[in-house]
Amino acid sequence: MKKWFILLVCCIVTLGFVSSGNAEMREPINGTGWHYPWKDTYSKWKPGNMQYDKALFDQDVIKAYGWEAEDVDKIKDLIPPSIYRVLKNPKIWGPRRINVTAYRKNSGYLWKRFVKATEKYKGTATIDKSGWIRNYKAGVPFPNPKTGLEVLWNFKKHFSEDDRILSTVTIITDRSGQVRYQTSDGNLMYFDGRLDVSPKPLYEPNPNNEVRIDVYANAHPYEMRGTLSVITQHNDPNKEDSFWLYLPALRRVRRLSAAQRTDRLPGGQDLMWENFDVFNGNPTKYNCKLIGKKEMLFVHNGDPKGVWIEGKHLAGPNDYYQKVQVYIDEMTPKDPDFPFSKITFYVDAKTWMPYCSEWYDKEGKLYLFSFFQYAPGKNGIFCPVVMNHCDVQKIHSTGYCVTDPKYNTGLTPDYFKVDNLKMAYPSR
Numbered sequence: 001m002k003k004w005f006i007l008l009v010c011c012i013v014t015l016g017f018v019s020s021g022n023a024e025m026r027e028p029i030n031g032t033g034w035h036y037p038w039k040d041t042y043s044k045w046k047p048g049n050m051q052y053d054k055a056l057f058d059q060d061v062i063k064a065y066g067w068e069a070e071d072v073d074k075i076k077d078l079i080p081p082s083i084y085r086v087l088k089n090p091k092i093w094g095p096r097r098i099n100v101t102a103y104r105k106n107s108g109y110l111w112k113r114f115v116k117a118t119e120k121y122k123g124t125a126t127i128d129k130s131g132w133i134r135n136y137k138a139g140v141p142f143p144n145p146k147t148g149l150e151v152l153w154n155f156k157k158h159f160s161e162d163d164r165i166l167s168t169v170t171i172i173t174d175r176s177g178q179v180r181y182q183t184s185d186g187n188l189m190y191f192d193g194r195l196d197v198s199p200k201p202l203y204e205p206n207p208n209n210e211v212r213i214d215v216y217a218n219a220h221p222y223e224m225r226g227t228l229s230v231i232t233q234h235n236d237p238n239k240e241d242s243f244w245l246y247l248p249a250l251r252r253v254r255r256l257s258a259a260q261r262t263d264r265l266p267g268g269q270d271l272m273w274e275n276f277d278v279f280n281g282n283p284t285k286y287n288c289k290l291i292g293k294k295e296m297l298f299v300h301n302g303d304p305k306g307v308w309i310e311g312k313h314l315a316g317p318n319d320y321y322q323k324v325q326v327y328i329d330e331m332t333p334k335d336p337d338f339p340f341s342k343i344t345f346y347v348d349a350k351t352w353m354p355y356c357s358e359w360y361d362k363e364g365k366l367y368l369f370s371f372f373q374y375a376p377g378k379n380g381i382f383c384p385v386v387m388n389h390c391d392v393q394k395i396h397s398t399g400y401c402v403t404d405p406k407y408n409t410g411l412t413p414d415y416f417k418v419d420n421l422k423m424a425y426p427s428r
Contacts (some may be wrong), residue, residue, distance in 0.1 A: 001428035002235055006314055011378075013250075021134060021157070027061065027069060028183065029067070029095055029097075029309065029317065029318055030309075031306065031309040031311070031312070032307045032309050032317065032318065033287065033307060034305075034307065034401075037425075042167055042168075042169055042183040042219070042403060042404075043221075044399075044403070046306065046403050046404040047404075047405075047411070048167075048380075048403075048404045048405040048406045048407075049405070049406050049407060049409075050304070050377040050381070050383055050405055050407065051377055051378040051379065052304045052375060052376075052377060053378060054379070055124060056301060056302070056303060056304055056375055056376075057303060057304065057305070059099075059102070059301075059303075059320045060101060060102070061099045061100065061101055061123065061320075062100045062101060062102070063100040063270040064097055064098065064099050064100065064416070065087070065097065065100075066087045066090075066096050066097040066098050067087075067095035067096055067097045067317075068088055068095070069097050069098075069099070069347065072084060072087040072088060072098070075297060078295070078296050078323070079098070079296065079297055080296075080344075080358060080369070080371075080390065081358065082345060082356065082358050082366060082369035082390070083356070083368065083371065084372070085366070085392065086313075086314065086390075088392075092313075093312070093313045093314060093351070094111075094309055094311075094312025094313050094314065094317065095309065095312070095317060096314065096317045096318070097317065097318050098321045098333055099319065099320050099321060099325070100297065100320075100322070101301075101303070101320040101321070101322060102322065103300060103322040103323060104300070104301040104322075104376065106350060106351065106376070106380065106381025107376075107378075108376070108377065108378055108379045108381070109379060109380060109394075110161075110195055110196060110379050110380035110381055111159065111380030112380070113195040113196075114138075114140075114159045114195060114351075115139075115176045115381070116139075117137075117138035117139030117193075117195065117201065118138075118139030118143055119138045119139070120138075120139065121136075121138055121139050121141075122139075122143060123138050123417045124136075124137070125137075125141035125142070125153075127149060127150070127153065129235050130284050131149055131237070131283055131284040132236075132237035132283070132284055133156075133157070133167050133264060133283075135154045135411040136157060136192055136193075137191070137192060137193070137201045137202060138193045138194065138195065138200075138201035139193070140154055140352060141153055141154060141157050141159070142178055143156055144186060145290070145327070146288035147288065147290055147319050147426070148288030148289045148291075148329045148330065148331070149283065149288045151288070151290055151327045151329045151347065152283050152288050152348070152414045153283060154327075154352045154386050155279070155345070155347045155352050155353075155354060156283065156328075157192070157193055157352070158347070158351060158352035158353045158354070159350075159351040159353060159380075159382070160190065160193065160293045160351060160353070160381075161190075161196075161300070161381050161407040161408055161410035162188065162189065162190055162194045162195065162196050162200070162407075162408050163187075163188065163189035163190070163196040163197065163407070163408060163409060163410070164186075164188055164189075164382075164405065164406065164408075165185055165187045165368075165409060165411075166185060166186045166252060166384075166402050166405050166406075167183070167184075167185050167402065167403050167404045167405070168184055168185070168186060168387075168400040168401060168402050168403070169181060169182075169183050169306050169400070169401050169403065170182040170183065170184060170185070170267075170269065170398075170400055171315060171398070171399045171400075171401070172267065172268055172269060172270075172398050172400075173222050173311070173312065173396070173397050173398075173399070174315050174395070174396050175394065175395035175396060176310075177311040177312065180221075180267070180268065181221070181225065182219075182220060182221065182267050182269075183218075183219045183220040184217060184218045184219060185215075185219070185425070186214070186215075186216055187215045187217065187411070187415075187416075188212060188213060188214045188215070188217075188220075189203075189212070189213055189411045189416070190203075190211070190212055190214060190272075191203040191206055191210050191211050191212065191343070191416075192211060192289070193241070196408045197408050197410050197412075202253045205224050207233075208232075208233055208234070208412070208413075209234050209236060210234055210235070211232065211233050211234065211235045212232075213230070213231070213232050213233075213234045213413065213416045214229075214230070214231045214232075214276065214362045215229065215230045215231075215421060216228070216229040216265065217229075217417055217421060217424070217425040218266070218267070218425070219425065223249075224266060224267055224427075225248065225425075225427055226246070226369040226426060226427020227245075227246065227247060227248060227266055228244075228245070228246040228418060228420065228421050228422070228425060229243070229244070229245050229246075229265070229266070229419070230243070230244040230246075230416060230418065231243055231244075231273065231276075232244075232363060232372055232383075237282065237284045241261075241273075241282075242255070243255065243257070243273065243353050244256070244258035246418055246421070246422065246427075248427030251304070253418050259264055260273070261274040261281070262271045262274050262338075262339055262340075263364045267387070269398045270368065270389040270390060270391050270396055270397060270398040271370075271389045272368075273397055275357060275359065275368070275370050275389065276409075277354055277372075278354040278355075278356065278357035278370040278371075278372060279331075279343060279345055279347055279354065279357050281404050285333060285334055285335065286331040286332065286333055286334060286343075287331065287334060288329060288330070288331050289329070289331075289332075289334075289425045290327070290328075290329060290330075290331050291328035291329065291344070292327075292328055293325060293326070293327050293328070293349060294325070294328065295323050295324070295325055295326075296323070296324065296346065297321045297322070297323060297324075298321060298322070298324050298325050298326065298346070298355040298356070298373075299316070299319050299320065299321055299372075299373035299374055300321075300324050300348070300350075300374060300382075301320065301322060301374070301375065301384070302316070302319045302320045302321075302373045302374060302375050302385065302386070303319055303375065303385070304318060304375040304383070304385055305317075305385070306373070306385045306400075306401035306402060307401065308399055308401065313390065313395075313397040313399075314371075314388045314390065314397055314399055315386045315387075315388055315399030315400065315401050316373045316385070316386035316388070316399075316401075319347060319373050319386065324348060324355075324364075325348075325350070326346045326347060326348060326349055326351040326355065327349055328344065328345075328346055328349070329344070329345055330342060330343070331343045331344075331345070332345050338369060339361070339362070339363070340359045340360060340361060340367065341360050341361060341362050341363075341364055342364075343357055343358065343359050343360070343362050344357065344358045344360075345357035345358070346401050351382065353372075353374065353382055354370075354372060355371070355372055356370065356371050356372070356402075357369065357370045358370065361393075365393070366393075367391070367392065368389065368390065368392070369389075369392065370387070370388065370390075370393055371387075371388045372384045372386070372387050372388075373385060373386035373387075379405075379407075381407050383402060383405050383407075384402065385401070385402045386399065386400065386402070386403075387399070387400040388400070
């Protein structure tokens, strides 16, 4: 095998399992750690400008389920079908465990601002006949949702940062356990719901009527360095998102069709444009059904250091889970030619941040799922330290571990212009 990368010795994180006889015992799972193939800023875990409580790194485990722990059937009703399927098949998906710890209440000055904004603007946001939100400024638009569409819009306007730069290592694993790595940045800014950086709560002037801009920028491997994907969303139900792709090999900027929303990201990933942040579609293109509200196990306050097991699927295999209240929504596409029959997603009942989405094929079989694991900073922001996207039919997965996150840095629309990004992420 060509040795074109070097394994670095860095930040080996103590993970552990809990035996049924001693719930306090936590020992390493063999193979976990930070294995970076490049000597660059991605090679070590960094907290960025986040400040984490030290207690998050070593939480007291109450119970554990899954690999070398209690039978996951005991919590079957507390986890999504996709996660249950993974935990029940460790030979396919690798050793994975749910370590249950105490729930930490939301705190921090930005969380307090979000709560105040919800109260200040309560009752001002509405949904028009097309299903689009109107007059939204900040906070939760519908604090007591009665419909699936209101839940969906609460999710679209969830508690979040004003802008961010997330550096990640991407671990792409196929069914035989072969792994390919990428490093990349996921950067974005919001034009509404802003709580920290002026102008707020709305970014004005906003002549193009934008609500969000994303850029996905590749740094490694060499042949993908400088590849840029830019997505702009508009506050208009009838205006399609704009997609721009810069390909260094062609030295060209290409505009992509909105019909390509279910195409996978470059490099063989399992992430689509439509399931950024577990779901990134236009609410008016779906029928929504509120399934209900219930207590489930998700990673609300997990370990800030995301890890993975070499040659195994899904990052964050031994994280801390907590019992949280979630809303469950089911969406069916209005377009009969859409390649999925339905989407189920799970969102936090307080922050409205997404935990999981499950995508079913035209025959009603589970096809893809996305799963996010968070760690809260002292300012209140929740960093998605681990993000997983998985194709359960092909047994193929893409995991992301975040390092050096930077929040509320004052990004502007000019930052997202391709010419500027080409300087920030120089291609080969």
